[in-house]
Amino acid sequence: MECIEHMGERDGVWTWQRINQLFNWLPLAALIEDKIICMHGGIGRSINHVEQIENLQRPITMEAGSVILMDLLWSDPTENDSVEGLRPNARGPGLVTFGPDRVMEFCKSNNLQLIVRAHECVMDGFERFAQGHLITLFSATNYCGTANNAGAILVLGRDLVVVPKLIHPLPPAATSPESSPEHQFEDTWMQELNVQRPPTPTRASSTSNIALYRNS
Template sequence: MGMDTLQPTFQLSSTCGAIEKKIICMHGGIGRSIHSVEQIEKLERPITMDAGSIILMDLLWSDPTENDSIEGLRPNARGPGLVTFGPDRVTEFCKKNKLQLIIRAHECVMDGFERFAQGQLITLFSATNYCGTANNAGAILVVGRGLVVVPKLIHPLPPPLQSPETSPERAMDDTWMQELNIQRPPTPTRGRPQPDLDRSSLAYI
């Protein structure tokens, strides 16, 4: 459908976007500190992580808990100072801000998208076979009339018939991907076991 029936997406302090003030899009999540859209709007620009804003940290680095049965705030295996937030936080945030949906990314999901908090939050990941190792599907969301959201899957390409040894192009692709992976922080595949860390330790909140 055309965008003529939807108001354009607008930016919230260059960190988030919203569609018709009913769907909010962000990278990570609402974490522990974000309770209203106004908090995001008030972030000063330009902004860097050095500013030490907990709001910015939560927007970029927080994740939903593992499933709808785990509520509240928990330590995040990504590292000290980071949290996961439960479906109760999502419901509270959406109700307070009159939102229909939160769309976020930040975690590779095997089907390209994954619903959380009874569908009030969707993790969306459009990169297929993330970093050449995950073999995940990707997805996009099509927003239709009445803000109905329909996921469209992007399936990963099948493995090449030729081996890397016989395919110089494939070998170059692998080298490029390995260099990229070294330079970037990991994006864990959601739902897969993470390294054993003391998740109960307050050092991780």
């Protein structure tokens, strides 16, 4: 719908198809120095070894990747370190949340120090889980114009020291272009689109400080 709105039906459909063809070739995870793995969602119920991700054939389809793809793109950590195992995910049927025990087991089996993932709006821009062996990273500030969350990036040193850097949301502008009819139309259009999207739950503020962080 967004492509058609911006480009018309013919060009919009063509662009949407080409973008989806590109997605079928994009990386699903990144491994840094064989110690830190980065992915969008998580390890879910099915991913126990890095090789399972490496062995997915390209171009990929949802049917071919099945459970592994669903877990990589849609799974989330449980509420906190005290909730272990696998639980149903409120995002939808067939999706799961995974506990700190899964994270620790995965890191130990693959000789990893850290999992970095996104997929959830966290109020401080980043949030630690599983005793620091997983970090949720969210770089968009004030998500969808309503969350008022900070964003963050991770700066990674040569010795694998991880330093979170916060991006604070901008304060409201003194002058108000938001009152223009064009802006009001855009806000309404975005709100309608957001209703159709699966929700991104907002986690509470992290209680951890922003100090230098190293896994061991």
